[in-house]
Amino acid sequence: MDVVCLGDADTHAMGQLGLLEELTPEKVPNLAKVIPALRLPFTLPHIYSVRTILTNPARIQLAPARYADLFEERFRNRIGFSDLLFTHMTEAAAIAAGGDERNHQPGYAKLLEWKRLGARVYPSNEALAAALKSEEVSATIMWLGRAYMWKKAGIPVQAVIPAEGATPYISCACVPRNARNKAAAFAYLDAMLDPRAALGFAERMGFLPTTDTPLPAALQAEIGLTPAQQAALRVQDFDYLARSNAATLDFWNREFKG
Numbered sequence: 571m572d573v574v575c576l577g578d579a580d581t582h583a584m585g586q587l588g589l590l591e592e593l594t595p596e597k598v599p600n601l602a603k604v605i606p607a608l609r610l611p612f613t614l615p616h617i618y619s620v621r622t623i624l625t626n627p628a629r630i631q632l633a634p635a636r637y638a639d640l641f642e643e644r645f646r647n648r649i650g651f652s653d654l655l656f657t658h659m660t661e662a663a664a665i666a667a668g669g670d671e672r673n674h675q676p677g678y679a680k681l682l683e684w685k686r687l688g689a690r691v692y693p694s695n696e697a698l699a700a701a702l703k704s705e706e707v708s709a710t711i712m713w714l715g716r717a718y719m720w721k722k723a724g725i726p727v728q729a730v731i732p733a734e735g736a737t738p739y740i741s742c743a744c745v746p747r748n749a750r751n752k753a754a755a756f757a758y759l760d761a762m763l764d765p766r767a768a769l770g771f772a773e774r775m776g777f778l779p780t781t782d783t784p785l786p787a788a789l790q791a792e793i794g795l796t797p798a799q800q801a802a803l804r805v806q807d808f809d810y811l812a813r814s815n816a817a818t819l820d821f822w823n824r825e826f827k828g
Contacts, residue, residue, distance in 0.1 A: 571749065575743045576744065598614060598756050605780055605781065620713070620795065621712070622732070625709045625730070634709070636733040650691070653691050653694070658711065661737070663677035663680035698710060713739055714778075717776070
């Protein structure tokens with residue numbers, strides 16, 4: 571393959587293993603336009619979304635402003651999570667407890683608080699969406715892009731970017747070191763950052779451009795970040811995740827779900 575599309579943590583791991591071409595503005599000129607917080611050495615940040623707090627406005631009158639609010643008694647038996655996002659739920663819990671991207675340990679005790687509140691776990695994002703639509707649950711933590719698509723599909727949710735700061739998920743593209751046509755691959759990656767393509771992804775999927783491509787006013791109000799929110803992005807520590815994810819998954823399965 572000449573171009574590979576992966577998530578941010580996966581491309582970071584492949585880059586650390588020496589499998590990817592290092593990308594620079596000399597090879598891919600549009601990289602110079604990427605938001606500084608989203609730049610990674612071995613990948614083209616294509617589009618991104620951010621982790622938000624989702625609630626059903628008809629069921630939750632006062633929307634939570636921060637992760638810490640989701641541990642209040644009013645969320646008993648009303649909150650649910652996607653099993654696929656165990657790392658992100660643990661990290662959000664850690665942030666609520668005073669931890670951060672490099673220390674998820676405080677999140678373990680907070681996960682048990684959610685367990686005592688009757689938090690439900692669903693096998694997929696789609697199953698969680700069905701639970702929100704049926705009002706089996708009324709609150710969760712999920713990507714802003716998902717919230718945008720779910721609202722378009724008639725699922726009653728509103729999104730709040732947590733006051734602790736928004737964590738991005740970056741959809742990436744990269745070039746293997748053994749690619750046969752690297753020149754074409756670099757040209758393709760450069761085209762992926764074309765503003766017309768970025769606008770199309772934003773309108774259809776609710777994912778944000780990784781450059782300063784302006785969005786129409788209505789779409790900006792729906793999925794856009796303020797300059798302050800963009801400046802406060804909390805990019806995950808992928809090296810820490812590589813070391814800690816096995817233990818996190820074990821705790822999630824044995825202690826939180828068990």
